[in-house]
Amino acid sequence: MKENKEWIPKILALLCRWCAYAGADLAGTSRIPYPPSPRIIRFPCSARMDPYFVIKGFREGFDGVLVAGCHPGDCHYSVGNYYARRRFMLLKELLLFAGIEPERIQMRWISAAEGKKFAQVVNEMTEDIRRVGPLKLKEEALEIILKKEEVWQPLPGSE
Numbered sequence: 001m002k003e004n005k006e007w008i009p010k011i012l013a014l015l016c017r018w019c020a021y022a023g024a025d026l027a028g029t030s031r032i033p034y035p036p037s038p039r040i041i042r043f044p045c046s047a048r049m050d051p052y053f054v055i056k057g058f059r060e061g062f063d064g065v066l067v068a069g070c071h072p073g074d075c076h077y078s079v080g081n082y083y084a085r086r087r088f089m090l091l092k093e094l095l096l097f098a099g100i101e102p103e104r105i106q107m108r109w110i111s112a113a114e115g116k117k118f119a120q121v122v123n124e125m126t127e128d129i130r131r132v133g134p135l136k137l138k139e140e141a142l143e144i145i146l147k148k149e150e151v152w153q154p155l156p157g158s159e
């Protein structure tokens with residue numbers, strides 16, 4: 001038997017239940033192959049993505065975090081994915097400051113009919129993270145980010 005010596009990064013996948021999660025489900029039921037890198041958590045909407053979950057994921061040893069939701073205009077809560085995108089962009093900038101490479105945190109739109117796309121996203125992200133290697137976290141920088149109030153403010157309209 002051939003031994004597989006390739007390192008498989010661990011990816012925390014935060015998926016909206018209506019689109020991205022259904023896309024992942026379709027990839028599974030259609031038997032579309034993809035690496036066993038994602039650990040999936042299902043959310044009602046990508047807007048439920050709390051920056052704290054992402055930081056906690058890295059602290060718990062994940063090498064990357066994928067946030068995926070419905071395509072723009074298709075969010076089941078109207079504009080949740082727009083809020084998620086804004087929050088995500090800010091968080092990504094801050095994580096760069098903590099030495100977390102952009103390959104490790106990605107956001108994608110995946111519909112319930114896009115099982116192939118889900119598999120493709122996982123393939124691409126796994127390869128991206130393989131290139132940068134295992135995560136080396138700067139704990140002190142994360143502490144500074146956790147004190148950034150802008151990240152933790154409620155999004156407009158969500159109060």
Ligand code: FES
Pocket residue numbers: 016017018019020044045046047069070074075076077080081
């Ligand atoms: S319901 Fe899917 S992103 Fe909002």
